[in-house]
Amino acid sequence: DIQMTQSPSTLSASVGDRVTITCRASQSISSWLAWYQQKPGKAPKLLIYKASSLESGVPSRFSGSGSGTEFTLTISSLQPDDFATYYCQQYNSYSGLTFGGGTKVEIK
């Protein structure tokens, strides 16, 4: 299986901050990477697919970049609604669709 490693595991930030989360794959996945946001007690929500494509209805302050083995999710100006846990997911193959361990964005 392809292993996905996110960093940091926890991030403390203030409203208005620029936030960057990194996801690394154990082997190349081209651009087949998605990002999700999950709030406590709720299902995950798809934010980004194909590394940099914004899902319909997702605010433009969210952006994704990267290819191969290194990817980033950036929130350009953190809003109160953005405090949540974020997961990356590779979908390069069904040898195992795998998720990263998550990054919790907390209020500083």
Next chain:
Amino acid sequence: EVQLVESGGGLVKPGGSLRLSCAASGFTFSNAWMSWVRQAPGKGLEWVGRIKSKTDGGTTDYAAPVKGRFTISRDDSKNTLYLQMNSLKTEDTAVYYCTTDAIPRGYCSSTSCYTPFDYWGQGTLVTVSS
């Protein structure tokens, strides 16, 4: 509006069985590829398995930890997805989510498609404990 509503979760002893259901509405269920994703308490997300639409063969794929114990099926006449879980282990304790495979956002090889998940249910909790 797309809706996915899971049911059937509960407390079961190790070695026992449980069947989860997912009632779908708001889209053409028979055309959809569907997956189950689980989340152990306080942990990350884990893909469990997937079933293709009958038009695309209706075949299934499973993650290694559940292969041979879990079976995914569908009843298109009832717009319902199922997850039959047998030989349950304590490590199967999790919230189980029903999801739709976002085919247009993935990529397809000659044999299959690999996708993110665009719609999710609210989840149902399965607790395996003696």
